[in-house]
Amino acid sequence: MLAQQRQAAILDRVRATGGVRVTELAAEYGVSDMTIRRDLEALADRGLLAKVHGGATTVSPGSAHEPGFAAKSVRQRGEKTAIAMRAAAMVSPGDAIALSAGTTTAELAQRLVDVPSLTVVTNSIPVADVFYRAGRPDQTVVLTGGTRTPSDALVGPVAVAAIGTLHLDMLFLGVHGMSERAGYTTPNLMEADVNRALVEAAERLVVLADHTKWGTVGISSIVPLARADVLITDDGLEAGARDLLTETVPELVVVNPQ
Amino acid sequence: MLAQQRQAAILDRVRATGGVRVTELAAEYGVSDMTIRRDLEALADRGLLAKVHGGATTVSPGSAHEPGFAAKSVRQRGEKTAIAMRAAAMVSPGDAIALSAGTTTAELAQRLVDVPSLTVVTNSIPVADVFYRAGRPDQTVVLTGGTRTPSDALVGPVAVAAIGTLHLDMLFLGVHGMSERAGYTTPNLMEADVNRALVEAAERLVVLADHTKWGTVGISSIVPLARADVLITDDGLEAGARDLLTETVPELVVVNPQ
């Protein structure tokens, strides 16, 4: 068995069961403890799991599918931050806005906790947490209901129905992929439903997507590219894509992560 | 089980139910009392919980500075646990139930994670967390939406509307007070609204209230005493109150925390 395969198997196991022991794995794969420790170290270096005495656990307790929240937020920090800061500049005190689930919107939330009298609607528990921890009495945070996905988003008919009763000034939508043909996409069918409901409830749609999202196509389309009022991305975008987006999207904002 | 996992589990439990007992945890995880104490000490050092005589509680929101208060809340655990266990016995596989917010219902949630094919509706983030952490794919957990109260309950029109579309077999309602005149009460007006919506959505109403709740009157009434189909309490109730409840409530269940 290749080291690579073994490490992948270990990672699966950690994600499935929440934790593994070194001695257990060593016996199972017929290798020494030291080898398993080195595997765990390699995986921990990439932020995929957390080493602890005796074995390893998931990096943030409770992430079973698609790259976990904590792990993913390590990547492309610069781009995400720059995009979030630009988006935050579009929000004024007293606005009623919606934030979809995702790492970029969570980053944006961090930058919005100081905006007075904000009303925020979100289907993301981590995003709601950001505001809640800030504890500002003048801000209102509304969680949509629903069932919870592995990435801590709330989805399903309850969420869609809750959103249907609300009307927002602006929606900040974080997406997993965008392409000419499929538009903005996400890997989770239920999440696409909720996002579509958010789009309907909002006056203006602001999409947040760093350049790595271009060409990625999730299983489920949310809305076509042109539906966005504003698209905020970074300057890593190839020239062809940038030209196409300039023509398609009413307002294309390209930030520079410096 | 890894030490790290055990500590994470303990922390979850403290956050969900408000308190834990050393002996309880030792029996549950099959380790010695000393080990649990060391776990609690490690968590307390990181400021994640507060150690008290007999166990630990959440790191106090404000009011718990008087000596004895925190310790008492840990000791009353016996009643809560006994009530929760009795309530858990009323649930069958495949049921669709609702749990209100509160420490007693969080305790009940701990005892329901092993029930197959359960559907649970709740407006409490900690309660939802308990099921989510268990990660059973056959169970469905629906969070109602809404704004968050300091006690991590979701309230407001969004929550009420979400509940209005659902129909449950049974509601387990934790209350803050009960009295002959005011019925079951809670100190939070918005929470009373949500609880009333839950009562409407459920076929049967099961109220959970330890004996210390008798005579306490929160600012807002939920429903009159007689509206409950079952009331589960403990044997600390004074004779007069017990007689009155026996006559008023269709089914009064008195458990013995031994």
Place this chain on the structure above:
DNA sequence: GGGGTACTGTTCGAGTGTGTTCGAATTAGT
């Protein structure tokens, strides 16, 4: 063949987690 790289196993001293014992401190009962 020589040299490099990646992976693995072994050894060993240091570190960590756990159970037990026991005297002190806290709490409960009457």
Place this chain on the structure above:
DNA sequence: ACTAATTCGAACACACTCGAACAGTACCCC
């Protein structure tokens, strides 16, 4: 208010776990 029952934490012993260092094996490229 006094006594009995819990609970606490310090100290010790033991087993397990860790990581550094060194050495061996396999494979690839030149």
